[in-house]
Amino acid sequence: MNDSILTQYTKLKNKGLNIDITRGKPESTQLDLSNTLLNSNVQALSDSGVDLRNYGEPYGLDEARSLGAEILNAPKENIIAAEQSSLLLTYQTFLSCFLFGFETPWKNLKSRKFICPVPGFDRHFKIFEDFDIEVIPVPLYEDGIEIDSFKDALNKHDDILGMLSVPRHSNPSGETFSDENILDLFKYGKAYSKDFLFIFDNAYLVHDFLPTREQTPIWVLSEKSKCTDTTVIATSFSKVTFGGGGLSFVASGTRGIELLKRIRTSMIICPDKINQQRHLNFLPNLNAIKNHMKKHADIVKPKFELIYKYLDKLPNNYGSYSKPTGGYFVSYKFSKPIASTIVKNCSDLGVEITPADALFPKGKNPNNILRIAPTYIDLESLNNAMQVFNLATTKAFEET
Numbered sequence: 021m022n023d024s025i026l027t028q029y030t031k032l033k034n035k036g037l038n039i040d041i042t043r044g045k046p047e048s049t050q051l052d053l054s055n056t057l058l059n060s061n062v063q064a065l066s067d068s069g070v071d072l073r074n075y076g077e078p079y080g081l082d083e084a085r086s087l088g089a090e091i092l093n094a095p096k097e098n099i100i101a102a103e104q105s106s107l108l109l110t111y112q113t114f115l116s117c118f119l120f121g122f123e124t125p126w127k128n129l130k131s132r133k134f135i136c137p138v139p140g141f142d143r144h145f146k147i148f149e150d151f152d153i154e155v156i157p158v159p160l161y162e163d164g165i166e167i168d169s170f171k172d173a174l175n176k177h178d179d180i181l182g183m184l185s186v187p188r189h190s191n192p193s194g195e196t197f198s199d200e201n202i203l204d205l206f207k208y209g210k211a212y213s214k215d216f217l218f219i220f221d222n223a224y225l226v227h228d229f230l231p232t233r234e235q236t237p238i239w240v241l242s243e244k245s246k247c248t249d250t251t252v253i254a255t256s257f258s259k260v261t262f263g264g265g266g267l268s269f270v271a272s273g274t275r276g277i278e279l280l281k282r283i284r285t286s287m288i289i290c291p292d293k294i295n296q297q298r299h300l301n302f303l304p305n306l307n308a309i310k311n312h313m314k315k316h317a318d319i320v321k322p323k324f325e326l327i328y329k330y331l332d333k334l335p336n337n338y339g340s341y342s343k344p345t346g347g348y349f350v351s352y353k354f355s356k357p358i359a360s361t362i363v364k365n366c367s368d369l370g371v372e373i374t375p376a377d378a379l380f381p382k383g384k385n386p387n388n389i390l391r392i393a394p395t396y397i398d399l400e401s402l403n404n405a406m407q408v409f410n411l412a413t414t415k416a417f418e419e420t
């Protein structure tokens with residue numbers, strides 16, 4: 021270690037930091053924005069006369085489905101307003117395909133493959149593992165999924181069942197797909213198979229903190245491509261109100277929504293309509309949601325700007341990153357396979373960062389990308405964390 025790095029290292033180590041930037045969680049100040057929900061009174065009957073306390077409305081309160089229709093730009097009949105989380109709806113989609121499928125249950129197939137952008141979201145990779153689905157990785161670039169790689173994958177394999185992606189502020193690298201890119205995905209996927217399943221995890225649909233490229237709603241693009249039956253779009257309020265305490269929505273065409281209804285009928289008699297009503301009182305329409313999300317953006321944006329300031333200080337030959345305009349993550353791609361060394365260096369200085377393994381399907385980690393999740397901590401802690409990140413990176417580069 022050279023003297024200057026050693027001095028800085030010792031200085032940071034002496035701070036005794038204990039900072040966790042492993043997961044994309046909101047800071048408590050963001051959660052406070054929704055505290056009205058904690059004390060809001062809900063009447064027993066909904067506006068349309070449904071008794072919220074009882075079973076019934078298996079696909080969600082009518083008013084909640086209308087809100088989902090407004091958010092996802094799809095007809096109300098094609099919406100399920102559900103509970104808890106979008107990941108659950110995504111999982112239920114896979115489970116229903118596995119057990120029942122459009123025609124053949126996936127469990128009866130000899131092999132199962134799915135296209136998924138990599139690096140990606142660890143919970144998506146977990147779903148693939150659970151259903152013994154091989155991930156066919158495709159890279160992302162600023163406009164979305166690299167179409168040549170997508171086409172190559174389709175040409176090489178005859179057992180691909182669909183694709184799963186995060187089309188807006190993707191996790192972890194922040195891309196927002198262009199309309200052309202999404203239309204191409206529909207075009208080539210549909211030509212490959214009439215049952216090719218397009219799953220869009222729109223967890224960050226309303227989470228812009230800087231001006232973001234125009235994106236036509238996925239439903240509209242899917243309709244234009246005549247793919248709604250095989251398109252599933254999920255989103256939730258987990259990062260609008262409370263993690264796992266909001267409500268979730270899914271849109272799909274008749275075939276897709278019937279599959280989901282089928283599996284959900286076996287497991288859920290009805291969603292939590294009281295929480296749905298509470299949310300409807302608090303965020304009755306898209307406009308209210310957008311105004312609420314501006315308050316989140318005010319808290320989140322300075323944290324991203326701080327990260328950009330630090331990452332811009334790293335020498336160009338260390339690697340590169342792109343600047344997301346929304347979402348919860350920034351990822352840095354190093355020019356050398358030293359991500360695990362940097363994670364170790366950070367940990368030694370009291371900053372826990374997501375291990376690179378989490379961003380890749382099992383066994384496919386090239387050890388050259390790390391994700392920074394800045395939202396959970398305050399600006400002062402983030403400043404310390406970024407000092408550590410930069411020093412840990414410099415040390416790793418100096419020593420290899």
Ligand SMILES: Cc1ncc(COP(=O)(O)O)c(C=O)c1O
Nearest residue numbers: 105106107141186191223256258
């Ligand atoms: C891409 C993506 N999908 C889904 C989720 C989880 O959202 P939910 O709580 O709605 O399942 C996250 C959270 O980190 C995410 O990054």
